[in-house]
Amino acid sequence: MRVEHWTNAVEQGEAAARSLVLGPDDLTPYAPAPYFWSDQYDVKIQYCGRARPDDEIRVVHGSVTERDFVAVFVREDRLVGALAFNCGREFASFQRLIALRPSLDEAMAAIPA
Numbered sequence: 552m553r554v555e556h557w558t559n560a561v562e563q564g565e566a567a568a569r570s571l572v573l574g575p576d577d578l579t580p581y582a583p584a585p586y587f588w589s590d591q592y593d594v595k596i597q598y599c600g601r602a603r604p605d606d607e608i609r610v611v612h613g614s615v616t617e618r619d620f621v622a623v624f625v626r627e628d629r630l631v632g633a634l635a636f637n638c639g640r641e642f643a644s645f646q647r648l649i650a651l652r653p654s655l656d657e658a659m660a661a662i663p664a
């Protein structure tokens with residue numbers, strides 16, 4: 552899968568080097584949750600996961616009209632992605648969870664209020 556973002560370029564290089572050094576007996580799958588950020592004028596956009604167009608989208612923090620929010624993507628009750636505008640701190644909590652694919656209830660319970 553091609554993931555054309557800075558973070559993946561760094562993580563993939565680290566994973567390739569690790570595999571090269573450790574050898575074939577000590578391989579771990581390379582399966583991070585894809586992540587990118589982009590600064591667009593006054594908005595910092597952050598996204599992680601692998602959402603599909605038919606996933607359910609829920610705003611879980613802030614306000615879309617204020618351009619200050621976190622939205623999550625949910626598929627079959629599992630958290631598969633998160634998108635934030637100008638909410639780095641709140642986004643980080645969801646980003647840590649995405650790779651674990653928790654249910655939305657589990658994710659909300661694990662997020663600091």
Ligand SMILES: Cc1cc2nc3c(=O)[nH]c(=O)nc-3n(C[C@H](O)[C@H](O)[C@H](O)COP(=O)(O)OP(=O)(O)OC[C@H]3O[C@@H](n4cnc5c(N)ncnc54)[C@H](O)[C@@H]3O)c2cc1C
Pocket residue numbers: 554555556557558560586587588589590
């Ligand atoms: C306009 C634009 C905006 C972007 N914005 C974002 C963003 O906001 N957030 C984000 O996460 N990602 C963004 N990206 C994507 C991100 O820049 C790339 O995914 C990332 O740079 C890929 O890193 P890389 O090291 O794999 O490749 P590159 O950064 O392309 O590095 C490859 C290097 O290899 C060199 N090279 C190529 N061929 C040879 C050769 N034969 N011999 C020697 N050297 C060679 C090239 O000159 C280059 O320096 C953006 C990309 C573009 C084009």
